[in-house]
Amino acid sequence: MSMDMTFLGTGSAYPSPHRGASALVLRTDGECWLFDCGEGTQTQLMKSQLRAGRITKVFISHLHGDHLFGLPGLLCTVSLNTNPDVHQSLKCVDIYGPRGLRKFLRVTLGLTGSQLLFPYGVHELEPTPDQCPEEGQLSLEMVEESSPPHPQEQPGRTIPLDNSTDSYLLFQDNKFVVKAFRLYHRIPSFGFCIQEHDRPGKLKTELLKELGVKPGPVYGRLKAGESVVLENGRLLLPSEVLEANIPGRKICVLGDCSSVLGVGACRLCNGADVLVHEATLGNEHQEKAVEHGHSTPQMAAAVARACCAQRLVLYHFSQRYKPSSLQKEGDEDDVSELKNQAEQALLDSGVEVTLAEDFMTIPIPLRKPPAIKV
Amino acid sequence: MSMDMTFLGTGSAYPSPHRGASALVLRTDGECWLFDCGEGTQTQLMKSQLRAGRITKVFISHLHGDHLFGLPGLLCTVSLNTNPDVHQSLKCVDIYGPRGLRKFLRVTLGLTGSQLLFPYGVHELEPTPDQCPEEGQLSLEMVEESSPPHPQEQPGRTIPLDNSTDSYLLFQDNKFVVKAFRLYHRIPSFGFCIQEHDRPGKLKTELLKELGVKPGPVYGRLKAGESVVLENGRLLLPSEVLEANIPGRKICVLGDCSSVLGVGACRLCNGADVLVHEATLGNEHQEKAVEHGHSTPQMAAAVARACCAQRLVLYHFSQRYKPSSLQKEGDEDDVSELKNQAEQALLDSGVEVTLAEDFMTIPIPLRKPPAIKV
Numbered sequence: 001m002s003m004d005m006t007f008l009g010t011g012s013a014y015p016s017p018h019r020g021a022s023a024l025v026l027r028t029d030g031e032c033w034l035f036d037c038g039e040g041t042q043t044q045l046m047k048s049q050l051r052a053g054r055i056t057k058v059f060i061s062h063l064h065g066d067h068l069f070g071l072p073g074l075l076c077t078v079s080l081n082t083n084p085d086v087h088q089s090l091k092c093v094d095i096y097g098p099r100g101l102r103k104f105l106r107v108t109l110g111l112t113g114s115q116l117l118f119p120y121g122v123h124e125l126e127p128t129p130d131q132c133p134e135e136g137q138l139s140l141e142m143v144e145e146s147s148p149p150h151p152q153e154q155p156g157r158t159i160p161l162d163n164s165t166d167s168y169l170l171f172q173d174n175k176f177v178v179k180a181f182r183l184y185h186r187i188p189s190f191g192f193c194i195q196e197h198d199r200p201g202k203l204k205t206e207l208l209k210e211l212g213v214k215p216g217p218v219y220g221r222l223k224a225g226e227s228v229v230l231e232n233g234r235l236l237l238p239s240e241v242l243e244a245n246i247p248g249r250k251i252c253v254l255g256d257c258s259s260v261l262g263v264g265a266c267r268l269c270n271g272a273d274v275l276v277h278e279a280t281l282g283n284e285h286q287e288k289a290v291e292h293g294h295s296t297p298q299m300a301a302a303v304a305r306a307c308c309a310q311r312l313v314l315y316h317f318s319q320r321y322k323p324s325s326l327q328k329e330g331d332e333d334d335v336s337e338l339k340n341q342a343e344q345a346l347l348d349s350g351v352e353v354t355l356a357e358d359f360m361t362i363p364i365p366l367r368k369p370p371a372i373k374v
Numbered sequence: 375m376s377m378d379m380t381f382l383g384t385g386s387a388y389p390s391p392h393r394g395a396s397a398l399v400l401r402t403d404g405e406c407w408l409f410d411c412g413e414g415t416q417t418q419l420m421k422s423q424l425r426a427g428r429i430t431k432v433f434i435s436h437l438h439g440d441h442l443f444g445l446p447g448l449l450c451t452v453s454l455n456t457n458p459d460v461h462q463s464l465k466c467v468d469i470y471g472p473r474g475l476r477k478f479l480r481v482t483l484g485l486t487g488s489q490l491l492f493p494y495g496v497h498e499l500e501p502t503p504d505q506c507p508e509e510g511q512l513s514l515e516m517v518e519e520s521s522p523p524h525p526q527e528q529p530g531r532t533i534p535l536d537n538s539t540d541s542y543l544l545f546q547d548n549k550f551v552v553k554a555f556r557l558y559h560r561i562p563s564f565g566f567c568i569q570e571h572d573r574p575g576k577l578k579t580e581l582l583k584e585l586g587v588k589p590g591p592v593y594g595r596l597k598a599g600e601s602v603v604l605e606n607g608r609l610l611l612p613s614e615v616l617e618a619n620i621p622g623r624k625i626c627v628l629g630d631c632s633s634v635l636g637v638g639a640c641r642l643c644n645g646a647d648v649l650v651h652e653a654t655l656g657n658e659h660q661e662k663a664v665e666h667g668h669s670t671p672q673m674a675a676a677v678a679r680a681c682c683a684q685r686l687v688l689y690h691f692s693q694r695y696k697p698s699s700l701q702k703e704g705d706e707d708d709v710s711e712l713k714n715q716a717e718q719a720l721l722d723s724g725v726e727v728t729l730a731e732d733f734m735t736i737p738i739p740l741r742k743p744p745a746i747k748v
């Protein structure tokens with residue numbers, strides 16, 4: 001199954017003509033999952049190769065405007081481009097994010113008379129009080145849902161922290177388990193971990209031939225993990241004829257943060273194929289970064305190292321950093337310096353560092369089966 | 375006083391890479407007044423020659439997302455670019471629009487923890503039930519303001535229709551009177567009329583010399599409309615030594631509509647220097663346009679003719695119409711056809727027709743004093 005990730009906005013604080021506000025799409029088998037949706041995301045989508053109508057799930061890391069203000073408009077535009085007669089996308093769009101998100105959508109869609117042709121559900125993560133300074137916590141008065149639900153709003157879940165794992169279980173299906181974990185920021189912020197299930201290894205076809213098993217439905221049953229009784233009465237276990245499992249991929253996308261919180265993050269992100277982490281300002285601005293709840297490349301690198309990630313992708317750059325393609329000789333702030341800083345902090349770790357740019361697509365190849373021990 | 379108008383978005387329904395969502399700026403003496411603020415307006419502003427920090431007033435014609443979804447982000451970004459130590463813009467930003475707008479800002483700014491360095495006030499226009507079909511009216515439940523006000527929210531007015539004039543008085547100062555009037559659309563929609571005060575004509579300096587009045591403070595007093603007693607005891611009235619008043623300019627910006635409502639609109643817009651009117655779809659799609667509460671060029675032209683406007687500017691084009699610069703031979707929908715249709719409907723009327731494009735600036739020259747009758 002092919003899988004890739006496209007960045008639609010890599011800027012922090014607000015969208016600019018050079019960098020969109022935060023948004024990225026994880027694509028698997030034609031389904032698109034959107035992570036954050038800053039203002040202008042729908043326009044960035046139109047400029048990309050992706051199709052907004054393919055978005056089936058949305059994950060909002062935190063409620064800051066540069067991650068959220070594009071969501072009502074995006075939903076409206078997806079709906080405008082939906083043909084109710086022929087369209088598949090009348091499936092419910094599941095939206096995951098912090099407490100308060102459901103009300104945000106009710107009020108923005110409701111007051112604007114926005115009609116949607118598809119149902120949506122909002123599943124809210126309950127933050128813990130230690131995720132942000134006290135002034136960043138929403139008052140009950142602010143969160144209270146007095147507005148009527150949108151006609152297309154489906155009942156959504158409220159997801160509390162699972163204390164035993166220090167994480168939030170968002171959902172699991174036959175391909176993925178998706179969880180969230182806590183970050184520390186000015187307001188409650190979350191990271192998301194998409195864990196693909198392991199898949200069975202290849203059938204040892206040479207061995208099967210030797211055993212006299214011919215290609216056919218039996219192969220499929222073995223591959224699916226069923227035991228089979230051969231014509232000669234022998235019980236054949238899948239483990240006898242399957243190579244080692246191919247481990248599932250793991251993609252971790254962290255929202256704004258100056259640190260991860262608790263043990264959940266590093267447990268979940270351990271060994272990630274791709275770890276997407278913000279790096280708003282260079283190491284030399286660490287004090288300012290932390291004051292605003294943000295990270296430097298060095299801080300992002302420390303997380304990647306602690307998690308033994310294979311690849312660290314930096315994004316959410318201050319708008320002072322122009323994209324490399326627009327960088328001019330003598331410009332004070334050079335985004336490539338952020339990469340250097342992360343690489344410096346990851347020397348000898350084997351972690352590959354990538355700077356995200358708007359419209360960059362990163363393929364996430366299948367993992368290789370574990371090497372056979374000889 | 376110089377005055378011009380810049381279109382930041384001329385597309386309907388949603389922003390696209392070719393046309394931004396609705397927004398335009400009227401600039402007078404360095405102050406900027408923003409009319410509508412679709413998603414992406416802040417990015418369009420950055421691409422333009424205008425400065426977001428100069429925005430002192432905002433007018434929202436109606437609450438559809440393509441006219442509103444950019445407002446919370448715009449306010450946040452203006453604030454980020456405000457230096458509280460030096461900045462003039464700690465003046466209150468006055469925001470005018472339909473009932474529901476105050477809650478929209480409370481909830482979007484409140485839930486996202488958006489801090490603003492300047493105060494703002496929302497002044498709500500009370501719609502009348504006949505401005506839209508029943509399903510377009512906001513329920514009391516939806517409008518109810520249970521959310522706490524933003525720390526920077528100043529008390530705002532609720533402005534009812536003045537039945538005697540069929541209009542809403544938004545404000546008047548020493549330069550302008552600004553009023554709103556009712557339109558018919560899918561939800562309550564308004565037009566805005568900006569009427570500059572007449573200014574006194576030139577002093578007849580030849581005559582003053584003959585009367586023995588020397589240049590000095592007396593000239594200023596006469597120009598300001600004061601009578602003056604000369605040294606010889608003669609009472610000099612300003613009317614004796616001033617040429618005819620220079621009439622103030624009038625700019626009218628109409629929100630989405632399939633028609634104006636009542637007598638207010640044409641009364642207020644009578645003789646407008648510039649009348650900005652939507653033309654979402656060509657004449658051949660009139661049925662569809664009206665069904666969606668929109669106008670064709672012919673319908674816009676009829677309003678301009680009824681108001682004796684000097685210039686009709688069309689905007690809010692369906693995204694099917696590409697800007698002329700991107701028009702290719704054989705493209706089905708040609709925006710210049712919309713201009714033809716309006717011109718056709720305005721033959722012999724003397725009304726000049728202009729198609730707005732993103733980033734187009736239209737100067738609004740001073741009116742000439744009335745011709746002297748000989």
Ligand SMILES: [Zn+2]
Nearest residue numbers: 012013066256
């Ligand atoms: Zn951010």
Ligand SMILES: [Zn+2]
Nearest residue numbers: 062064185256
């Ligand atoms: Zn943030």
Ligand SMILES: [Zn+2]
Nearest residue numbers: 386387440630
């Ligand atoms: Zn519109």
Ligand SMILES: [Zn+2]
Nearest residue numbers: 436438559630
């Ligand atoms: Zn509208």
